[in-house]
Amino acid sequence: MLERPALYTDYYELTMAQGYLLAGRQDERASFDYFFRDIPFEGGYVIFAGIADLLKTLQNFRFHEDEIAYLANQGFHKEFLNYLRNFELTADIYAAKEGEIVFPREPIVRIEGSIIEAQILETLLLNFLNFESLIATKASRMKYAAGNRKVLDFGLRRAQGYGGIQASKAAYIGGVEATSNVYSSFRDNIPASGTMAHSWIQSFDDELTAFRKYAEYYPDDCILLVDTYDTLNIGVPNAIKVGKELEKRGHKLKGIRLDSGDLAYFSRQARKQLDEAGLEYVKIAASNQLDERLIKSLISQEAPIDLFGVGTRLVTGQNSPALDGVYKLASVNDEPKLKISENIEKITLPGRKKVIRYSGDDGTFYGDGIVLEDEENVETIYHPYYPAKHATVTTFNAEYLLSKVMQDGELTIDIPTPKESATYAKKRLAKLIPEHKRFDNPHIYKVGISKKLMDLRDNLTQKMKNKR
Amino acid sequence: MLERPALYTDYYELTMAQGYLLAGRQDERASFDYFFRDIPFEGGYVIFAGIADLLKTLQNFRFHEDEIAYLANQGFHKEFLNYLRNFELTADIYAAKEGEIVFPREPIVRIEGSIIEAQILETLLLNFLNFESLIATKASRMKYAAGNRKVLDFGLRRAQGYGGIQASKAAYIGGVEATSNVYSSFRDNIPASGTMAHSWIQSFDDELTAFRKYAEYYPDDCILLVDTYDTLNIGVPNAIKVGKELEKRGHKLKGIRLDSGDLAYFSRQARKQLDEAGLEYVKIAASNQLDERLIKSLISQEAPIDLFGVGTRLVTGQNSPALDGVYKLASVNDEPKLKISENIEKITLPGRKKVIRYSGDDGTFYGDGIVLEDEENVETIYHPYYPAKHATVTTFNAEYLLSKVMQDGELTIDIPTPKESATYAKKRLAKLIPEHKRFDNPHIYKVGISKKLMDLRDNLTQKMKNKR
Numbered sequence: 001m002l003e004r005p006a007l008y009t010d011y012y013e014l015t016m017a018q019g020y021l022l023a024g025r026q027d028e029r030a031s032f033d034y035f036f037r038d039i040p041f042e043g044g045y046v047i048f049a050g051i052a053d054l055l056k057t058l059q060n061f062r063f064h065e066d067e068i069a070y071l072a073n074q075g076f077h078k079e080f081l082n083y084l085r086n087f088e089l090t091a092d093i094y095a096a097k098e099g100e101i102v103f104p105r106e107p108i109v110r111i112e113g114s115i116i117e118a119q120i121l122e123t124l125l126l127n128f129l130n131f132e133s134l135i136a137t138k139a140s141r142m143k144y145a146a147g148n149r150k151v152l153d154f155g156l157r158r159a160q161g162y163g164g165i166q167a168s169k170a171a172y173i174g175g176v177e178a179t180s181n182v183y184s185s186f187r188d189n190i191p192a193s194g195t196m197a198h199s200w201i202q203s204f205d206d207e208l209t210a211f212r213k214y215a216e217y218y219p220d221d222c223i224l225l226v227d228t229y230d231t232l233n234i235g236v237p238n239a240i241k242v243g244k245e246l247e248k249r250g251h252k253l254k255g256i257r258l259d260s261g262d263l264a265y266f267s268r269q270a271r272k273q274l275d276e277a278g279l280e281y282v283k284i285a286a287s288n289q290l291d292e293r294l295i296k297s298l299i300s301q302e303a304p305i306d307l308f309g310v311g312t313r314l315v316t317g318q319n320s321p322a323l324d325g326v327y328k329l330a331s332v333n334d335e336p337k338l339k340i341s342e343n344i345e346k347i348t349l350p351g352r353k354k355v356i357r358y359s360g361d362d363g364t365f366y367g368d369g370i371v372l373e374d375e376e377n378v379e380t381i382y383h384p385y386y387p388a389k390h391a392t393v394t395t396f397n398a399e400y401l402l403s404k405v406m407q408d409g410e411l412t413i414d415i416p417t418p419k420e421s422a423t424y425a426k427k428r429l430a431k432l433i434p435e436h437k438r439f440d441n442p443h444i445y446k447v448g449i450s451k452k453l454m455d456l457r458d459n460l461t462q463k464m465k466n467k468r
Numbered sequence: 469m470l471e472r473p474a475l476y477t478d479y480y481e482l483t484m485a486q487g488y489l490l491a492g493r494q495d496e497r498a499s500f501d502y503f504f505r506d507i508p509f510e511g512g513y514v515i516f517a518g519i520a521d522l523l524k525t526l527q528n529f530r531f532h533e534d535e536i537a538y539l540a541n542q543g544f545h546k547e548f549l550n551y552l553r554n555f556e557l558t559a560d561i562y563a564a565k566e567g568e569i570v571f572p573r574e575p576i577v578r579i580e581g582s583i584i585e586a587q588i589l590e591t592l593l594l595n596f597l598n599f600e601s602l603i604a605t606k607a608s609r610m611k612y613a614a615g616n617r618k619v620l621d622f623g624l625r626r627a628q629g630y631g632g633i634q635a636s637k638a639a640y641i642g643g644v645e646a647t648s649n650v651y652s653s654f655r656d657n658i659p660a661s662g663t664m665a666h667s668w669i670q671s672f673d674d675e676l677t678a679f680r681k682y683a684e685y686y687p688d689d690c691i692l693l694v695d696t697y698d699t700l701n702i703g704v705p706n707a708i709k710v711g712k713e714l715e716k717r718g719h720k721l722k723g724i725r726l727d728s729g730d731l732a733y734f735s736r737q738a739r740k741q742l743d744e745a746g747l748e749y750v751k752i753a754a755s756n757q758l759d760e761r762l763i764k765s766l767i768s769q770e771a772p773i774d775l776f777g778v779g780t781r782l783v784t785g786q787n788s789p790a791l792d793g794v795y796k797l798a799s800v801n802d803e804p805k806l807k808i809s810e811n812i813e814k815i816t817l818p819g820r821k822k823v824i825r826y827s828g829d830d831g832t833f834y835g836d837g838i839v840l841e842d843e844e845n846v847e848t849i850y851h852p853y854y855p856a857k858h859a860t861v862t863t864f865n866a867e868y869l870l871s872k873v874m875q876d877g878e879l880t881i882d883i884p885t886p887k888e889s890a891t892y893a894k895k896r897l898a899k900l901i902p903e904h905k906r907f908d909n910p911h912i913y914k915v916g917i918s919k920k921l922m923d924l925r926d927n928l929t930q931k932m933k934n935k936r
Contacts, residue, residue: 001630010624010648011662015686019668022685030671070654075689115671122665126625127632156478157594158790162469163631164595180478180591186538194479197590199797200487202805203498203583206935217490218483221543229808229932261810312790321784322626329667337670340697342729464697467674 006063009123017116018080030115031331031352033107040320044442047140047425048100049170050132052415089409094402098416099425103447106355122327132170134323139174145295150307152193153179155315167315173421188418201228211242219251226256236270240277255283264303271304338460350460358396363431366396367446372453381448474531477591485584486548498583499799499820501575508788512910515608515893516568517638518600520883557877562870566884567893571915574823590795600638602791607642613763618775620661621647623783635783641889656886669696679710687719695728704738708745723751732771739772806928818928826864831899834864835914840921849916
C-alpha cells in the first residue's frame with residue numbers, strides 16, 4: 001500500500017538525521033526500543049501486530065528523486081541529500097512474533113542500526129505498530145466476549161480513512177472471523193462477508209419482493225436484513241416466507257440480520273418466530289454499534305444471536321483510539337542511554353535488552369522478565385520500581401520473545417501471513433489465564449526486570465543527576 | 469494514494485450490485501444522499517472535507533483483471549464480472565464545497581447514477597468523507613481555542629495507520645498551520661514543521677552540547693526541547709546560553725519546546741527566565757496530549773505559549789473517533805424512496821434535494837433549508853419533526869450549498885487544493901456566530917425543510933404503513 005515510505009515520517013526525524021550527518025556521526029550505531037506504557041481499553045494485555053506490514057514496507061525504503069527535490073526545497077543540505085540518495089537500510093531488527101501477547105514496558109521491537117536510519121524509521125514504525133496492535137487487541141476482546149459465536153468486521157465505512165485497510169487486517173489477527181472490507185480480503189487473503197443493505201430493500205416496491213429476489217440469486221448465502229420497515233411484524237414473517245420457499249427449492253435460508261432496536265428482545269422474538277416456523281437452522285446476525293461489552297451483555301441476557309457484526313467500535317478502537325507506544329533510544333555505540341523524568345515510571349530502560357517469558361508446566365504464562373541482552377540464567381525478576389517485590393523464576397520454563405527478523409537490512413524470516421498471525425495469537429491467548437482477559441479490573445500480568453538492568457538504570461540515573 | 473479503489477468497498481455493495489444486474493435493473497437511475505445525524509465532539513458544526521480526495525480517487529475507478537479474478541473466486545457470476553470489466557463511472561455528483569460548514573441531516577453530497585454504480589461507491593465515499601470531515605472539524609476547534617496562536621499537527625505516530633495521511637490534510641483544511649507529516653507535506657503541499665526529539669539530546673553526552681550542535685546546523689530554525697533532564701533548572705538555562713551564543717553569531721533562537729509537566733506553570737517560569745535574559749523574542753511551544761479544551765484552559769490561565777503541538781487527540785478525533793455519516797437511497801428512476809423507522813429521527817428525507825443557506829445582510833449564517841430539487845421561492849422552512857416551529861426566510865440572502873462536481877463520470881470542477889479548502893473554511897467559519905462554536909452546549913444551528921419535502925416524506929411514510 002505504502003509504496004514509497006521514506007517520507008512517511010515526522011519532519012524532525014529528518015532534521016535530526018541531517019544533524020547527525022553534519023556532526024560526522026553517521027557511523028555510530030544506535031539501539032532503539034519500541035514499547036508502550038498503558039494497555040488500551042483498561043484491558044489486561046495487548047496483541048502485538050503491524051510488524052509484518054512494517055517489514056514488508058521496509059523492502060521499499062529508499063528516497064526517490066522527487067522526494068529529494070522536495071527536501072532540497074525545504075532547505076536540507078546537499079551533503080545530506082546525497083546521503084539520502086544512496087541510503088540503504090543496514091539495520092538489524094529484533095521483534096516479537098506478530099500475534100504475541102505483550103505487556104507494558106517490554107521492548108517488543110529493537111532496532112539496531114546507524115543512528116541516522118534508526119532515527120528515520122521511528123515514525124513509520126510507531127504508526128504501524130501502534131495502530132495494528134490497538135485493533136488486534138480490540139478485536140481479541142470482542143471475540144473473547146463472543147465465545148464460540150462469530151464476529152465479523154463491518155467497519156470500513158467508519159474507519160479512519162485508509163487506516164481501514166490495516167484495521168481489517170489487524171482485526172483478523174485479533175480473532176475476527178471475516179471482514180466486509182473487500183480490499184483487505186483481496187490484498188491480505190482474509191475471508192470476506194456481506195449480503196445486503198437497506199438500500200436493496202428500499203429499491204424494490206416491497207420487502208418481500210426484495211427478499212425473494214435476493215434468495216433467487218443467492219440461495220445458499222442468503223442473510224436477509226429484516227428491519228427496514230418493521231422487524232417483527234413484517235421483516236421476520238417475510239424472511240420466514242422466503243425461507244420456506246427456499247426449502248421447497250432444496251436450499252436453506254442462511255440467516256436474518258437485525259440492525260436496530262433492542263437486539264436482545266428482537267433476537268429472542270425472531271428466534272421464536274423462526275423456530276415456530278420450523279426454521280431452527282436459520283442463524284441470527286446482529287449489528288449496530290456493538291462492542292465487547294455489549295456483546296457480553298447480550299450473551300449474558302441469553303440473546304440467541306449467532307453472529308455479531310461490529311464496525312466503528314472495532315476499527316477505531318473507540319474509547320481508546322490510540323496505543324501509546326513509544327520508541328526510545330537505549331544505546332549509542334553500545335553505551336547505554338536513558339531519558340530521565342520527574343515521573344519515575346517515565347525513566348526508560350537503558351541498554352540492549354531481551355524479554356523472557358516464564359511459563360508453568362501446563363503452559364500458562366506466569367510473567368515476563370526484561371533483562372540485558374548478554375544475561376544468562378536470570379534467577380529473580382524485580383518489580384521495576386519496588387525492588388522489594390520480586391519473584392524467583394528458576395522453576396519456570398523460559399522462552400525468548402524477541403527474535404531477529406532483519407539483519408543488515410535484509411529480512412531473515414518469512415513474513416507471516418495474517419492467517420498465520422491469527423493462528424499464533426489464538427494459540428498464545430489460550431495460555432493467558434482468564435483473569436488477565438476480563439474487562440473489569442483485569443489482573444495485572446507480572447513484568448519484572450533483572451537486577452543487572454535495574455542497577456544499570458539506577459546508576460545511570462544517578463550519574464546524570466550528579467552531572468547537573 | 470489509493471490507486472486501485474474499486475475493491476475499497478463493503479462486500480455487500482458487490483452482492484447487491486450483482487443482484488441489480490441479475491434483476492435486469494442496471495439502467496435504473498438512483499439518487500443517494502450523504503448526510504450525518506450527530507455532530508461529533510458535542511460541537512455545533514462540522515467542516516466538510518474529503519470530497520477532493522474522493523473526486524481524485526474516482527479518476528482511477530475501474531476493475532482490474534486480478535481484482536475480477538478474485539471476485540470470480542468468490543463466486544460472482546460471469547455476467548457480473550463482464551459488467552465490471554467494462555465498468556465506467558457515469559454518475560453525476562453534486563456536493564458542497566470542501567471546507568463548507570455543514571449540519572446534521574443536510575444532504576452534503578448527492579450521487580445520481582446507475583443504481584449499480586451509486587451502490588458500489590457507498591463505502592469509499594463514506595470512508596473518505598466521514599474521516600476527513602471529522603478531523604477538519606476537530607482541527608477547527610483546536611484552532612478556535614488557540615486564537616491567534618499557532619497550532620501544529622504532530623500526530624502521525626499515533627494516527628490510525630495510513631489514515632494519518634488524510635488526517636494531516638484534513639487538519640490543515642480545518643485550520644492547523646503546519647504538520648510534522650512529511651509525506652502529506654510532500655504530497656499535498658502543506659507546510660512541514662519539526663526540529664528535535666529527546667533522542668537527539670540523549671544521543672550526546674550532555675544537553676548543552678546537543679543544543680549547541682543543533683543551533684550550529686539550524687541557526688535560524690532552532691527550537692530547543694528543554695525537558696529531557698530538568699526543564700527549569702537545566703533545560704531553559706541551557707537554551708538561554710545557546711540563545712545568547714546565537715545572538716553573537718547574528719542569529720536568533722526561534723523557540724523552546726515544553727513536552728511534559730504542568731505546561732501552564734512551566735511556560736510561565738520559562739517565559740520569565742527567557743525575558744530576564746533578554747530573550748523576549750524566543751517563542752514557547754508546548755505539546756503533550758493537548759486538545760481544544762486543554763488549549764482553552766492554558767489560554768484562560770494566560771500561559772505564555774505561542775505554539776501548540778497537537779497529536780493523538782487531533783488525528784484520531786479521540787473522544788469522537790468517527791463521524792456517523794450515512795448514505796441513503798433517496799430515489800429510483802425519479803420515484804422518491806425512504807427508509808422508515810420506529811425512531812422518527814431516523815426516517816430519511818426522500819427525493820432529489822438541495823440545500824439553501826440563508827444569511828443576513830452582514831453575511832452571518834442564519835439557518836439552512838433542505839428543499840426538493842425543483843422548488844423555487846421557498847418562503848418558510850419547518851423544523852423537520854415539529855412543524856409548529858417554522859421560520860420565514862424571505863428576508864434573507866439565499867445561496868445553494870451543492871453544486872455539480874461531476875457529470876456523466878467526468879469532473880466538472882478543478883479539484884480544490886488543501887490550501888484553497890483551508891482558505892474557504894476560514895472564510896465560512898467567520899460567518900458562523902460564536903454561539904455555534906463554543907464547546908459547551910453550543911447553540912443549535914437551524915436546519916429546516918420545506919413544506920413540500922415534509923409532505924412528501926409524511927405521505928410516503930403513510931403509504932408504506934398502509935401497505936403493511
